[in-house]
Amino acid sequence: MKVIQVRATYKVESESRAGKYYSVTLEHLHCDCPHFMVRLKKTGGECKHIKAAREFIAAKRSPKNNKILDFIREQGEVDVITLIDRFDEATVNELIRKGDIMERNGKISSMD
Numbered sequence: 001m002k003v004i005q006v007r008a009t010y011k012v013e014s015e016s017r018a019g020k021y022y023s024v025t026l027e028h029l030h031c032d033c034p035h036f037m038v039r040l041k042k043t044g045g046e047c048k049h050i051k052a053a054r055e056f057i058a059a060k061r062s063p064k065n066n067k068i069l070d071f072i073r074e075q076g077e078v079d080v081i082t083l084i085d086r087f088d089e090a091t092v093n094e095l096i097r098k099g100d101i102m103e104r105n106g107k108i109s110s111m112d
């Protein structure tokens, strides 16, 4: 699905109506498509536009960041020293700053 980012909002094109875009925000989970407004808003579910916005963000991450994130997901929790040895400190710090991973007592875990 086509996704256009406008600051914190993602415009996601409708699958059934080309040229029609829905507005998605992820901070306050919201989409203005009928499926979300009528049903999912109440249940906290995610429509396909919200999922498309999440995929768009994941695809934007650099391959290097993805490698680190995949490694952490595989391991569950990784010692911070191991991670810095294996990858590099700047990238690990960047991921912590962006909130993709977190450090607690010398252990790194993924935020997803």
Ligand SMILES: [Zn+2]
Binding pocket: 022, 031, 032, 033, 035, 036, 047, 048, 049, 050
């Ligand atoms: Zn939607």
